[in-house]
Amino acid sequence: MAILSIMFFVVNLLFFSIKISSETDIITQFLPLHDGSTLVNGAFELGFFSPGSSTNRYVGIWFKTIPLKTVVWVANRDNPISDKSGILSVNKEGNLVLLSKNGTTHWSTNVTTKPSTSSFIAKLLGTGNLVVNNEKDHSDHGFYLWQSFDYPSDTILPGMKLGWNLTSGLNRQLTAWKNWDDPSSGQTTYGYIRSDNPESEIRNGSSMIYRSGPFNGIRFAATQKLKHVPLFNVDFVYKKDEYYFSYEPKNRSLLSRIVINQTISTLQRLTWSEENQRWMFYLNVPREECDIYNRCSSFGICAMTGKSSMCDCLTGFTPKSPRKWSEKDWSQGCVHNETWRCREKNKDGFIKFQHVKVPDTKQVWIDRSMTLEKCKGKCWENCSCTAYANTNILGNGSGCILWFGDLLDLRELPDAGQDLYVRSPVSETEETRIMKTKVKRNEMKQEDLELPLFDFGTVTFATNDFSNDNKLGEGGFGPVYKGTLPDGQDIAVKRLSHTSTQGINEFKNEVVFCSKLQHRNLVKVLGFCIEEHEKLLIYEYMPNKSLDFFLFDSSRSKVLDWYTRFNIIGGIARGLLYLHQDSRLRIIHRDLKASNILLDNDLSPKISDFGLARMCGGDQIQGTTSRVVGTYGYMAPEYAIDGIFSIKSDVYSFGILLLEIINGKRNKGLSYSNHSYNLIGHAWRLWKECIPMEFLDTCLEDGSYIQSEVLRCIHIGLLCVQQYANDRPTMTSVLVMLTSDSTLPQPKEPIFLTDEFTSEQKISYSTNEVSITMLEPR
Numbered sequence: 001m002a003i004l005s006i007m008f009f010v011v012n013l014l015f016f017s018i019k020i021s022s023e024t025d026i027i028t029q030f031l032p033l034h035d036g037s038t039l040v041n042g043a044f045e046l047g048f049f050s051p052g053s054s055t056n057r058y059v060g061i062w063f064k065t066i067p068l069k070t071v072v073w074v075a076n077r078d079n080p081i082s083d084k085s086g087i088l089s090v091n092k093e094g095n096l097v098l099l100s101k102n103g104t105t106h107w108s109t110n111v112t113t114k115p116s117t118s119s120f121i122a123k124l125l126g127t128g129n130l131v132v133n134n135e136k137d138h139s140d141h142g143f144y145l146w147q148s149f150d151y152p153s154d155t156i157l158p159g160m161k162l163g164w165n166l167t168s169g170l171n172r173q174l175t176a177w178k179n180w181d182d183p184s185s186g187q188t189t190y191g192y193i194r195s196d197n198p199e200s201e202i203r204n205g206s207s208m209i210y211r212s213g214p215f216n217g218i219r220f221a222a223t224q225k226l227k228h229v230p231l232f233n234v235d236f237v238y239k240k241d242e243y244y245f246s247y248e249p250k251n252r253s254l255l256s257r258i259v260i261n262q263t264i265s266t267l268q269r270l271t272w273s274e275e276n277q278r279w280m281f282y283l284n285v286p287r288e289e290c291d292i293y294n295r296c297s298s299f300g301i302c303a304m305t306g307k308s309s310m311c312d313c314l315t316g317f318t319p320k321s322p323r324k325w326s327e328k329d330w331s332q333g334c335v336h337n338e339t340w341r342c343r344e345k346n347k348d349g350f351i352k353f354q355h356v357k358v359p360d361t362k363q364v365w366i367d368r369s370m371t372l373e374k375c376k377g378k379c380w381e382n383c384s385c386t387a388y389a390n391t392n393i394l395g396n397g398s399g400c401i402l403w404f405g406d407l408l409d410l411r412e413l414p415d416a417g418q419d420l421y422v423r424s425p426v427s428e429t430e431e432t433r434i435m436k437t438k439v440k441r442n443e444m445k446q447e448d449l450e451l452p453l454f455d456f457g458t459v460t461f462a463t464n465d466f467s468n469d470n471k472l473g474e475g476g477f478g479p480v481y482k483g484t485l486p487d488g489q490d491i492a493v494k495r496l497s498h499t500s501t502q503g504i505n506e507f508k509n510e511v512v513f514c515s516k517l518q519h520r521n522l523v524k525v526l527g528f529c530i531e532e533h534e535k536l537l538i539y540e541y542m543p544n545k546s547l548d549f550f551l552f553d554s555s556r557s558k559v560l561d562w563y564t565r566f567n568i569i570g571g572i573a574r575g576l577l578y579l580h581q582d583s584r585l586r587i588i589h590r591d592l593k594a595s596n597i598l599l600d601n602d603l604s605p606k607i608s609d610f611g612l613a614r615m616c617g618g619d620q621i622q623g624t625t626s627r628v629v630g631t632y633g634y635m636a637p638e639y640a641i642d643g644i645f646s647i648k649s650d651v652y653s654f655g656i657l658l659l660e661i662i663n664g665k666r667n668k669g670l671s672y673s674n675h676s677y678n679l680i681g682h683a684w685r686l687w688k689e690c691i692p693m694e695f696l697d698t699c700l701e702d703g704s705y706i707q708s709e710v711l712r713c714i715h716i717g718l719l720c721v722q723q724y725a726n727d728r729p730t731m732t733s734v735l736v737m738l739t740s741d742s743t744l745p746q747p748k749e750p751i752f753l754t755d756e757f758t759s760e761q762k763i764s765y766s767t768n769e770v771s772i773t774m775l776e777p778r
């Protein structure tokens with residue numbers, strides 16, 4: 001193939017051109033570009049290259065003037081040449097063609113042109129645009145037979161259009177490289193959808209990563225105000241026959257590019273730093289978590305709190321699954337709350353949300369001339385219309401866009417966004433209420449966001465207005481109710497007694513703190529609720545009630561065979577150990593008792609009410625004792641008498657509980673006609689008389705039990721109820737003792753607090769009948 005001529009026409013300083021023609025044979029005798037040679041114009045170079053570690057050859061365009069090879073366009077991205085035999089040329093139809101040695105076409109521009117007598121030329125413009133034109137056509141005004149700018153790879157350069165020619169159906173969009181060694185089309189794309197209400201999208205395969213939202217006359221819905229002085233002028237042109245985005249750096253000598261990065265499915269705007277000799281990130285999209293498509297699901301709205309995102313239901317909506325929502329699994333979204341009834345007075349209206357990115361526009365209806373008032377009426381008429389807004393926010397706003405069905409991909413955009421009117425239950429007086437999108441969060445701090453705040457209305461509704469039928473019991477700090485949330489999830493609601501003097505903030509801190517304690521043998525805190533004088537704690541619901549319900553009932557106690565009891569003992573020990581030792585902060589329960597041990601489906605134990613002493617301001621011991629009256633049977637002497645609590649006072653309570661589980665009787669209330677012995681006294685007596693097995697619950701006698709386990713448990717129980725805290729084991733030792741065959745220390749005679757104490761504020765210190773009347777507790 002003869003090379004007839006190589007001529008670079010300098011049409012102006014901005015571009016070079018390759019003239020690919022001859023007088024005689026305009027078609028076949030073109031000038032080819034061989035692998036090994038390049039064309040240069042301004043900042044750009046056209047030639048053959050191999051990316052990264054690949055040996056494949058591609059024709060591409062890259063920045064010439066910087067040391068870091070940065071490819072901005074690839075011709076044969078999906079069809080590489082395996083050797084250096086490639087030749088790029090213009091054929092007789094005016095098409096650029098890339099051939100390899102054996103004549104295979106690896107790439108071609110494939111444009112149909114009218115037959116012409118003139119020659120075709122290909123030029124690399126100074127903008128990085130490779131163009132083909134008739135030689136005679138010197139109009140470099142954007143009209144070319146073909147231009148690489150119409151077929152972008154993964155990069156937008158200044159002056160390039162990203163978007164649609166609606167007449168020809170040409171869609172200029174970006175497709176990421178598969179990886180940095182392989183420019184073939186990857187999964188991540190960025191482009192505009194073809195629609196009456198154009199917006200751009202980043203997709204990873206079929207899944208949506210980001211949507212810009214529609215253009216609202218000023219900006220795209222998702223656009224945020226830049227915090228810095230913009231380096232670029234950005235255009236969005238929207239005409240009858242085309243719409244596109246393009247940009248120019250304000251300073252023309254600034255090198256920049258916008259690239260879709262496959263690794264993180266992100267659109268990155270970069271500028272070259274001469275100083276650092278590297279590309280600097282100027283803007284990334286998505287740039288924060290709330291930019292991720294539909295982060296908060298249907299009717300949820302995303303707001304940035306610091307670096308991470310937080311979802312909320314729009315006013316008038318509640319989480320579809322409060323449990324998942326509380327675990328920050330927002331995938332189920334929100335649903336209209338019970339109150340909403342289509343077109344019913346005071347149950348249907350619109351709430352205005354300011355500064356939001358409008359929802360996904362897949363199911364919308366648009367009229368660009370309708371007024372907002374008419375728009376509202378139109379939405380109101382149709383029960384599947386869920387929101388409306390202006391299409392254009394210039395001036396006082398104009399046009400009408402209606403949404404049908406679920407509202408997706410909403411986010412808060414401080415200083416930007418627009419007004420959105422969402423259909424919700426509103427009374428007439430509320431009709432004009434304007435919601436800043438910071439619903440429900442008001443004055444709450446970051447810390448609070450980690451635990452869901454339940455709406456008092458929701459809880460009232462769930463518990464049937466705290467009806468007696470829903471009451472599960474009365475704990476030390478108030479009654480507990482069963483509730484059922486709209487999604488069917490059962491909850492337990494503890495309504496803390498009004499007497500707590502603790503402030504709201506301390507209370508919240510304590511709840512949040514307790515919600516962080518998570519263990520198989522601890523009841524899970526789901527959330528809380530504060531309303532005027534009400535403080536409510538929401539727990540997971542345990543269907544099998546509490547241990548005392550079974551243990552102290554002669555028939556129900558049969559359900560608890562020895563295996564189950566031993567399992568319960570182990571579970572309580574592990575839960576308590578976690579509170580004492582393994583959680584981030586040491587928690588002393590202070591009110592461990594059978595009614596605070598809840599049982600799950602498998603009758604495995606879960607400790608409840610931990611942290612309540614702290615939560616209710618119980619660090620003043622006086623407050624605590626006045627509230628935990630009735631559980632003196634479980635209180636260690638130093639706690640009952642001196643108000644000294646420690647992990648060892650919990651161990652004492654655990655010991656009592658252990659003895660109760662073995663014996664099936666309450667410590668408090670047990671009396672023998674001839675002794676004022678309580679359960680401890682009883683256990684001790686049998687132990688001393690070497691007949692400890694008699695202590696075992698009579699209902700277990702015919703069942704299968706393991707004698708060594710029973711004896712060990714009685715032994716441990718006695719060690720735990722030692723008079724002096726120092727003589728009691730820690731929970732760590734208790735667990736070791738429970739699970740090994742090690743020799744145990746001999747218990748000393750324990751202390752028995754008799755019933756007298758609770759009724760007469762007296763305490764009997766031991767069997768030798770010395771009664772000490774106690775001072776008022778401090």
Ligand SMILES: *[C@@H]1O[C@H](CO)[C@@H](O)[C@H](O)[C@H]1NC(C)=O
Pocket residue numbers: 081082083100102103104
């Ligand atoms: C030409 O070479 C390509 C690889 O570059 C190969 O795939 C193709 O089969 C070859 N064609 C012929 C006709 O040899």
Ligand SMILES: *[C@@H]1O[C@H](CO)[C@@H](O)[C@H](O)[C@H]1NC(C)=O
Pocket residue numbers: 110
């Ligand atoms: C070339 O374009 C024509 C019409 O635009 C199309 O039908 C044909 O499939 C294209 N060929 C290639 C190889 O892209």
Ligand SMILES: *[C@@H]1O[C@H](CO)[C@@H](O)[C@H](O)[C@H]1NC(C)=O
Pocket residue numbers: 165166167168241242
């Ligand atoms: C769109 O494509 C048609 C057909 O190729 C062309 O005639 C027209 O000039 C293009 N429009 C623009 C704005 O480039």
Ligand SMILES: *[C@@H]1O[C@H](CO)[C@@H](O)[C@H](O)[C@H]1NC(C)=O
Pocket residue numbers: 251252253254
């Ligand atoms: C444009 O950028 C160049 C190189 O960074 C700099 O030297 C020049 O001063 C800038 N021009 C203006 C007008 O800022």
Ligand SMILES: *[C@@H]1O[C@H](CO)[C@@H](O)[C@H](O)[C@H]1NC(C)=O
Pocket residue numbers: 180261262263264
């Ligand atoms: C893709 O993005 C990552 C993360 O920002 C960055 O480290 C990497 O350099 C980018 N790749 C390219 C080729 O720019």
Ligand SMILES: *[C@@H]1O[C@H](CO)[C@@H](O)[C@H](O)[C@H]1NC(C)=O
Pocket residue numbers: 187204205262263264265
């Ligand atoms: C893109 O999708 C693929 C699966 O289709 C997934 O493996 C990959 O992690 C996704 N990439 C990003 C950045 O989300």
Ligand SMILES: *[C@@H]1O[C@H](CO)[C@@H](O)[C@H](O)[C@H]1NC(C)=O
Pocket residue numbers: 315316317318337338339425426455457458461
């Ligand atoms: C439903 O939403 C309305 C408006 O936000 C609110 O007044 C009402 O208490 C909510 N009802 C329930 C059951 O959550």
Ligand SMILES: *[C@@H]1O[C@H](CO)[C@@H](O)[C@H](O)[C@H]1NC(C)=O
Pocket residue numbers: 365382383384385404
């Ligand atoms: C409400 O709007 C939807 C979506 O535009 C439409 O399919 C439906 O027919 C409308 N219903 C009524 C009653 O107008």
Ligand SMILES: *[C@@H]1O[C@H](CO)[C@@H](O)[C@H](O)[C@H]1NC(C)=O
Pocket residue numbers: 395396
């Ligand atoms: C916007 O509304 C105000 C008050 O209704 C009116 O005075 C003003 O002229 C309106 N502006 C435009 C641009 O329509």
Ligand SMILES: *[C@@H]1O[C@H](CO)[C@@H](O)[C@H](O)[C@H]1NC(C)=O
Pocket residue numbers: 672673674675
């Ligand atoms: C006390 O009563 C228990 C059981 O009722 C009995 O076994 C024991 O012998 C009695 N002790 C005395 C001293 O009466």
Ligand SMILES: CC(=O)N[C@H]1CO[C@H](CO)[C@@H](O)[C@@H]1O
Pocket residue numbers: 543544559600601602
């Ligand atoms: C012993 C007992 O009552 N077990 C129940 C525990 O809870 C599950 C689920 O509600 C029931 O199926 C069991 O019968």
